[in-house]
Amino acid sequence: MLALICFGGYCGGVTDLSALPASLREFIEATNAAEPLRFLAVFSDEAIIDDWGRKFVGHDEIASWDQTDNIGVRAQFELVDYAVLAGDHVLRLRVTSDRFNGVGTLRFTLGSDGLITALVIS
Template structure:
């Protein structure tokens, strides 16, 4: 996998995997970047656990050949939170969008896309 360009901060490993796995179509690595009890909220649509993440990935991410380009990144309000703006392209949503990540034990515990 390739390195993601650095922006304002050094991205945690799980967030780099989130982007790289998407860009390389690696669904197993993508899902493994999340905690077993992860929560994903995509504009109000909620997904729970790795099964929920896998479902979202199939319908809204790798399943529609999404590709992410990092536009900006900064720390969120919590100790292990990060806010990214990604340019998304592929056969689903296309455009810029903010994503807020909450990490726990080095994995993504929460992701809010709005």
């Protein structure tokens, strides 16, 4: 089921990667370039990924998730929409891969250093 993200009566519109914070832009670009070390570098040391209830904590587990669910399955991302909600950054991405194809919603929390501290995929 595809859910349109709307905030204060505004729905969608931001599709330019340059509008994203640097770590989110790098998250997309590193995935599309299939560069795992570059991908991992955008996460804080204690970051967590919650992928539909499956949790991955820290660089080792995130690297494992990357191999089974992201770069390892040749994921490619296209930005559909971007917005900020309650301090979190919400992206809708069109994903093509060997495992998942479709549009997904990713909600990121960034630390004061700009690195990703949490990613919730739903």
